Amino acid sequence: MAANNNSDPILDEGGGGGVKHEAVGEAGEGKGGGGGAAATQAPAAMLPRSGSRPQLDLSGAAIHGNLEDRNPTILLPNQSDDISHLALDIGGSLIKLVYFSRHAEHSSEDKRKLSTKRRLGMLNGGRRSYPVLGGRLHFVKFETGKLNECLDFISSKQLHRGGVDSPSWRSGAQPDNIVIKATGGGAFKYADLFKERLGVSLEKEDEMDCLVAGANFLLKSIRHEAFTHMDGQKEYVQIDQNDLFPFLLVNVGSGVSIIKVDGHGKFQRVSGTNVGGGTYWGLGRLMTKCKSFDELLELSQRGDNSTIDMLVGDIYGGLDYSKIGLSASTIASSFGKTISDDKELSDYRPEDISLSLLRMISYNIGQISYLNALRYGLKRIFFGGFFIRGHAYTMDTISFAVNFWSKGEAKAMFLRHEGFLGALGAFMSYEKHGLDDLRIHHLVERFPMGAPYVGGKIHGPPLGDLNEKASTSTLDHGNLNGFISWMEKFVQKGTQITAPVPVGFPVTTGMGGFERPTAKGDILRSDASAALNVGVLHLVPTLDVFPLLEDPKMYEPNTIDLDLNEYKYWFKILSDHLPDLVDKAVASEGGTDDAKRRGDAFAHAFSAHLARLMEEPAAYGKFGLANLLELREECLREFQFVDAYVSIKQRENEASLAVLPDLLMELDSMNEEARLLALIEGVLAANIFDWGSRACIDDFDMFKKRMLADKKGQPYKRALLFVDNSGADVVLGMIPLARELLRNGTEVVLVANSLPALNDVTANELPGIVAEAAKHCGILRKAAEAGGLIFDAMAGIQDDLKDEPVSVPLMVVENGCGSPCIDFRQVSSELAAAAKDADLLILEGMGRSLHTNLNARFKCDTLKLAMVKNQRLAEKLFNGNIYDCICKFEPVHLT
Ligand SMILES: Nc1ncnc2c1ncn2[C@@H]1O[C@H](COP(=O)(O)OP(=O)(O)OP(=O)(O)O)[C@@H](O)[C@H]1O
Ligand SMILES: CC(C)(CO)[C@@H](O)C(=O)NCCC(=O)O
Ligand SMILES: [Mn+2]
Known part of the structure; x- marks a missing residue:
């Protein structure tokens, strides 16, 4: 009798133990x-080397050449090269970039595909034509004060000319009228500099328009974008498209804009406050001598604000003021304690200062947001802007304020792509890419490991273009850092990603007033790993919902929810299996030194992802086993392992x-x-x-x-x-x-x-x-x-x-x-x-x-x-x- 012992090395716990064949x-x-x-x-x-969903705009495809050829050339008239690639949001503190890269081009398809497509009526007879080209959306940020780094980055990747893969770049052509969409104050302030340095004109898009367009796009198109954060617990919110508007959008950048959103392109900036992210970072820097925003934020996690803030109990001799609902530990006056003491700034711990500041500003933003929600009868408040920085404590504090003041009526929600609303909105404002037509099933988010190192934040001189990752790249890198040095850097740095995430454990915050939220941790994730919260968005216009699904809305692919216990179990299985997989992967690439190095890097990368998920299972959105297993395959592909099992499969087939x-x-x-x-x-x-x-x-x-x-x-x-x-x-x-x-x-x-x-x-x-x-x-x-x-x-x-x-x-x-x-x-x-x-x-x-x-x-x-x-x-x-x-x-x- 025929047998199936073709054991699935990871899905089989028994490793084929009892299955003989x-x-x-x-x-x-x-x-x-x-x-x-x-x-x-x-x-x-x-096959495209990354991104598991190959795609092409096949509408109008025609064979060009001999039909009997094994791989005849196929003309894809609608496969446009003319696509918009880059949009900017240049704010008072940070520059945000959203850029698009195309998937590797395939110039031919095999006969099997063509004949199947013909048989299924997919060629000619015009299935819908795809205005959108498959590719990837990347999210990168720089400090506005280091505009030069940003310009270097754009220039090294030739983003302003459509990327290093674009024909104009290859042929060295210099289109003289390149226009890039840009929003934020810097679109005005730095327009001349962009013209001078890159030869491009910035086409200005209104900042508020962009914030709203970006938020609407994310809420419509990304499945796990919005979440609540209370008492250290993150929970993704399923947004019903028919019940999205109206909502309040609060963008906490350097300053804060508060916008009532009624629909696509329908909104009103109803308020704002000058006490925002710039205030926290600016005051904090002056008072603590911190060198970076993250350092300041990290300090706050070890702070005790009661040495700085005047609490109700300080005023009431240790008592609650319960008649008006204030407990003794409620902050009565931020920084109030520092007036009565005859202490100097240096007598206070920087940790305490940072926490007092953070709480002061977060509560204030929460309260003003609530008041505006109340003003217009809005129940949902979405918070964006990089001040939030995915920081548990900040989110808890804002949520606490909104919840407290609204007596639970209004909800604070956060966005995974928090800081990129404006940049995304600017990107959306290009007309020709037709991104508005994209549906939720056309987007696949991936969490590559390379991005934080080559794009997320640049340490020292720019690393040159992303393609240096690809050992197969045909570009001559000359004196740029080569693939190997990138890999070495990665292997060294990969472990940093495993730094713990500040997540607290749920403890009741008490009844009266602003108790101290409990979401605290020791070490703040490095900025590079924070970039992991935001993956690369793959745009895949050829994806569809399977038409035979009984109820696509209710469908959940994963059979079991991955809770922490499940994660632990899979963590162990996947970790145990890792050495064997690396061996196979390295062997599949001929066992060369380069393959070994990539194998090492892959192991680092994947372990780091696992560790990250163990710390915070919801880090990448709602993540099931299917996603976890796919992540591993993606990781292999990212390190150019095309098919680790190739020879094993071949042997078993034969x-x-x-x-x-x-x-x-x-x-x-x-x-x-x-x-x-x-x-x-x-x-x-x-x-x-x-x-x-x-x-x-x-x-x-x-x-x-x-x-x-x-x-x-x-x-x-x-x-x-x-x-x-x-x-x-x-x-x-x-x-x-x-x-x-x-x-x-x-x-x-x-x-x-x-x-x-x-x-x-x-x-x-x-x-x-x-x-x-x-x-x-x-x-x-x-x-x-x-x-x-x-x-x-x-x-x-x-x-x-x-x-x-x-x-x-x-x-x-x-x-x-x-x-x-x-x-x-x-x-x-x-x-x-x-x-x-x-x-x-x-x-x-x-x-x-x-x-x-x-x-x-x-x-x-x-x-x-x-x-x-x-x-x-x-x-x-x-x-x-x-x-x-x-x-x-x-x-x-x-x-
Ligand atoms: N690495 C960082 N460097 C500086 N600020 C940071 C960093 N990470 C988070 N922040 C915080 O994010 C804020 C900037 O957020 P964001 O980029 O959304 O605003 P912006 O667009 O620069 O400002 P605005 O919209 O007011 O012009 C900073 O003021 C700071 O509080
Ligand atoms: C000036 C902007 C819009 C620039 O992004 C922002 O920093 C902001 O909304 N500041 C607050 C200004 C106010 O309404 O008081
Ligand atoms: Mn901004």
């Missing part, structure tokens, strides 16, 4: 010739293909009923599987009934098979199952990853595997030909099937993911198109049907198949055991 182990000789699966390896160069003919013969000797069971068992690693006693969910009989009894002669029209691992899993499990469906007249679409993740099979690899399998089987061959997976099967192969009727097609589509899990809110447009006519979904494997989607409901019949290769999960979900199996059939209409 004789057949594959001894196979591989003599068979599977002609290059086998090896010849079908994904042309890795075709071995499995060698035993496939025997398996097919065995299957064909069975009756229909026995065969269906054998096929499902095959998918579930049947050799250790004792049906009946170990199935924790067993709907096989129901599935069998639907397949064999109920609708005999009424086969499913189209089945989407979501495949998982390479090797036995796909070759001896899913392909035979696909063959059975094809035999019954059901079209089959194999859905596989767009990019490698663990040992998952990718959409690029599948056609080759299917072609190999088809050598042993007429059903597969006919279907693969009909589905455009095989083009020259007739040639050279003795064919006894020429006269058989044309088969239903077997197709392959990519799912849009580069992760072992799948989030059905963001799948490839190809998959979305394939889903239109599907009436059966088969989700296979732990990642796609257990860790995610176990509870997902679809609009058509769904079969979820997985072996639970994780003891803890088996107990938690089913009160079961490791190696239990799930065969969950969910028909839409119970028959």
